Amino acid sequence: MPLIVQKFGGSSVADVDKIRRCAERTLEERRRGHGVVVVVSAMGKTTDSLIVLANEANASPSRREMDMLLSTGEQVTIALMAMVLETMGQAAVSFTGGQIGMETDESFSKAAICAVNVERLRTALAAGKVAVVAGFQGVTPEGDITTLGRGGSDTTAVAVAAALKADRCDIFTDVDGVYTADPRIVPDARRLKTISYEAMLEMASLGAKVMHDRSVKFGAMYKMPIHVRHSHRPDEGTIICGEDEQMEKMEITGVALKQNLGRVTLTSVPDSPGVAARVFAGLADANITVDDIIQTVTGDGKATMSFTVEQADLADIRPVLDRLLKEIGGGQPRIDEGFCKVSAVGVGIRSHAASAAVMFRALAEAGVNIANITTSEIKISAIIGKADGEKALRAVHGAFGLGSEQEGIIKRD
Ligand code: ASP
Ligand code: MG
Numbered sequence: 553m554p555l556i557v558q559k560f561g562g563s564s565v566a567d568v569d570k571i572r573r574c575a576e577r578t579l580e581e582r583r584r585g586h587g588v589v590v591v592v593s594a595m596g597k598t599t600d601s602l603i604v605l606a607n608e609a610n611a612s613p614s615r616r617e618m619d620m621l622l623s624t625g626e627q628v629t630i631a632l633m634a635m636v637l638e639t640m641g642q643a644a645v646s647f648t649g650g651q652i653g654m655e656t657d658e659s660f661s662k663a664a665i666c667a668v669n670v671e672r673l674r675t676a677l678a679a680g681k682v683a684v685v686a687g688f689q690g691v692t693p694e695g696d697i698t699t700l701g702r703g704g705s706d707t708t709a710v711a712v713a714a715a716l717k718a719d720r721c722d723i724f725t726d727v728d729g730v731y732t733a734d735p736r737i738v739p740d741a742r743r744l745k746t747i748s749y750e751a752m753l754e755m756a757s758l759g760a761k762v763m764h765d766r767s768v769k770f771g772a773m774y775k776m777p778i779h780v781r782h783s784h785r786p787d788e789g790t791i792i793c794g795e796d797e798q799m800e801k802m803e804i805t806g807v808a809l810k811q812n813l814g815r816v817t818l819t820s821v822p823d824s825p826g827v828a829a830r831v832f833a834g835l836a837d838a839n840i841t842v843d844d845i846i847q848t849v850t851g852d853g854k855a856t857m858s859f860t861v862e863q864a865d866l867a868d869i870r871p872v873l874d875r876l877l878k879e880i881g882g883g884q885p886r887i888d889e890g891f892c893k894v895s896a897v898g899v900g901i902r903s904h905a906a907s908a909a910v911m912f913r914a915l916a917e918a919g920v921n922i923a924n925i926t927t928s929e930i931k932i933s934a935i936i937g938k939a940d941g942e943k944a945l946r947a948v949h950g951a952f953g954l955g956s957e958q959e960g961i962i963k964r965d
Contacts, residue, residue, distance in 0.1 A: 594625025
């Protein structure tokens with residue numbers, strides 16, 4: 553019997569009526585003769601409300617107690633979903649993370665899944681029941697409740713799908729798929745029919761908040777097709793899957809804009825082994841996430857390093873830099889604010905030599921000055937002034953022909 557895992561996010565299960573509408577989706581699959589496991593998030597803004605409550609009790613609650621509290625949100629939804637399914641004549645049984653052996657490590661509030669014991673799920677499915685699983689939560693080998701990080705129900709769903717070797721994992725949410733760009737900024741952005749795991753991960757790291765990024769990593773690792781769909785509209789959505797030839801031809805899949813970046817430049821640092829390791833280990837220890845690292849050796853035994861950090865991290869960075877530069881024996885820090893990053897992402901960049909030129913020309917024609925450039929096999933990024941971000945995004949989207957009606961046609965002169 554084909555097996556489908558369906559995940560419904562918080563906004564899709566915000567009240568019992570909405571839960572009923574999600575249950576209809578489950579029944580549709582049952583009628584097609586599919587076994588179904590349903591994974592749900594907490595209802596609406598429940599998780600946020602629980603965080604407010606926690607902070608009333610204690611300004612800095614322990615992460616263990618926080619997970620104990622936050623995991624209750626999903627437990628409410630699984631019971632209600634199972635009850636609703638029963639009223640529709642569909643036998644159902646709910647499970648917490650602990651009950652299906654969703655084993656994680658001990659990093660409370662951002663635990664990583666180590667194993668899923670699918671015995672109980674298989675038994676329920678074999679009895680013709682729909683199994684309803686609490687997303688976002690797991691349990692340590694000692695039996696303590698953990699959570700997987702905000703938005704983690706997606707990861708539960710893909711992990712369960714992978715462990716059960718399901719045919720597909722459907723993520724029902726409040727958007728109808730993945731777009732070539734944020735449609736609020738780029739009005740002619742198109743919904744993608746498919747996107748590769750790799751391109752989706754890049755888009756997510758650039759701020760396209762469609763899926764919990766660890767869920768996409770799981771999908772890639774276990775080759776589980778993930779279908780992102782709108783919960784209450786029967787649209788096609790977007791399928792996140794392995795690369796195919798069509799994708800290679802597409803060159804660019806989408807463009808993304810990451811706002812609120814600062815840039816750090818370290819000049820005259822010693823050009824000797826271990827310097828970069830020391831600097832970036834020190835920043836990581838201070839919990840400062842860096843990106844877009846560029847180093848140039850200037851030839852006088854010195855090097856220049858430049859990287860971006862989130863604007864919010866700039867406040868704490870100065871003393872850390874001063875300390876690190878002292879440790880490595882010299883260098884001057886410079887901190888600039890007010891940047892953003894526009895990126896073009898696509899597995900086809902590998903096979904299209906001129907992608908970078910197309911992007912830079914689009915920026916030039918839009919009068920956008922580029923501060924830094926970084927590239928990877930499937931991404932080209934330009935760090936630019938904050939005020940130019942939206943204009944640049946539209947220009948790059950247009951230059952790659954992403955708004956055109958014919959899928960995959962690249963407009964060039
Ligand atoms: N309820 C959790 C959250 O709001 C997990 C999820 O929705 O995926 O972050
Ligand atoms: Mg949520």
